[in-house]
Amino acid sequence: MNKLLKKTLKVVLPILLGGFILYWVYRDFDFAKAEDILRHGTNWGWMLFSLFFGVMSHVFRGWRWKQTLEPMGAHPKTSDCVDAIFVSYATNLILPRVGEVSRCGVLAKYDNVSFAKSLGTVVTERLVDTLCILLITGITFLVQMPVFMQFFAETGTKIPSLVHLVTSPWFYVVLFCIIGVCVLLYYLLRMLSFFERVKGIVLNVWEGVMSLRKVKNVPLFILYTVLIWGCYFYHFYITFFCFQFTDHLSFLAGLVMFVGGTFAVIVPTPNGAGPWHFAVITMMMLYGVNATDAGIFALIVHGIQTLLVIVLGIWGSLHLSYVNRTRK
Template identity: 75%
Template sequence: MKNKELGMNKLIKKTLRLILPIVLGGFILYWVYRGFDFTKALDVLTHGTKWGWMFFSLLFGVMAQVIRGWRWKQTLEPLEAFPKTSNCINAIFVSYAASLIIPRMGEVSRCGILKRYDHISFAKSLGTVVTERLVDMLCIVLVTGATVSLQLPVFTTFLEQTGTKIPSLLHLLTSVWFYIILLCVLGVLLLIYYLLRTLSFFERVKGVVLHVWEGVMSLRNVKNIPLFITYTLLIWLSYFIHFYLTFFCFSFTEHLSVLAALVMFVGGTFAVIVPTPNGAGPWHFAIISMMMLYGVNATDAAIFALIVHGIQTFLVVLLGIYGMASLSFVNRTKKISTQ
């Protein structure tokens, strides 16, 4: 009876982990797009999108994930782990797709892939993923600091309009945008809660934390630090270009500057931290709100966010399918050749 109750509790928790991010993202999307005429977005998609620019943008989206795979392999080498380069890249492809189903599941799935195909310690590879996230967090902080200093008036206006600036606190209860931001914050707190629960589980497993820490500290022994830094810069540059080039896909955004793109890129980066599938909902809210500050009307901004997010998410799905197929084919071929 007790085992049955434990099993039921685990099932409920897994179900909530799957459903809550979708519900959160869906609610925010509903609120942002309530009353929106989706036929206008369809018309722009079929007749008003410059697909040459869109495909050019997608190339940089692919490149960012490929370089991330190269960098991950570099951080594994100090641990005497030498996975196939293709396995690292394909694991990255699959991890992004997995996170569409359960946010942040990608970090776990890619470590599992290397354990399966290259027999690399799951705990150690998880440690290198933690290191990567810390490095990426540092990059986000640096980019955000530079962007805020260059476009401070824009950020100030954004905070005023969303009711999150200190002088506007009296109007919070009447601000729709505030409630959206509040939901996003609660989502992040929920994610942190699950991460802490996961960590407490690892602490109960003897030796696992030690292996994770060994993976975290692998960065100290990376042979070519300049190459690691170059990979990191190229990853974030690719992410930015991936986003910026989408401005040239539409007549109503092609006039926007690089600084405008940088502001929205920073806003979108923080939005995807919220545990919804690919940042759906919070990302749309951030991009639409900031794009309107640069003179784009609400309808066009909503169309931009809907089309760009949809196409970029579709790319993630395609790469995930390719990654799964490639992992199976390449490693099966390798197994046959060694027999």
């Protein structure tokens, strides 16, 4: 019964957290206007172009993953690596952060790749991605810091008092996001302690982590990494041109919102729902977009990008079964 309760909570709590934040963000929102923009005010040509980058980011990640597996003597099919990435992101919609484990299970099932070793390569990937986002964040902050200072100087914005901060609903949105991250870290530590009790698992994971040292073509690995993050950015930035109220936003403005949204999805909610909306809307208002239009942008863009993840997940699952059945 306890195991069933824990599994249920792992599914329900992220959904409740995301739903709570979405409620606060959109509690007084004009959904009729959002529907009208979706039908008549969206440039679908630009939207489809942005989705292309969304697909390619997964493809490049699959190619890079295969490259880190090869030093361990694992040679999975390229299509299986890409499909596993598709499935993992779709899995994260149901169980946040479980997708990283599920893609290792896919290769273990279809290509006989050691689960523990492939999990180690995933850890390596995440370390590389963390360094990338920290580098992007540092550059963005240095480049755009004068913009923030100018904004506060021209608008006369004052830092809110502690009393006002505590009584603001946005304070509780951020608070719940922090709590969600703490819960995620707790479960990750629990998983690590479990692995330590299983003989041989840690050594295999460590071997996978260290596989990066033996990657044959390091420049190609770096190229894949640059392409992955470039695709992530353009997947988001190009959506600015889908709407009249955001097509004037600059490249650097897109970079600031991209960084904020990237950190927001760390909160364990389905595809960052809630925290991502909060971050993007807040930063978009910083660049002069009114709250309603910013809310419409976040709602439509996040909804379509989530739909893409679902479609790719279904495709990846079906393609895995069909290709491997045919080859057998």
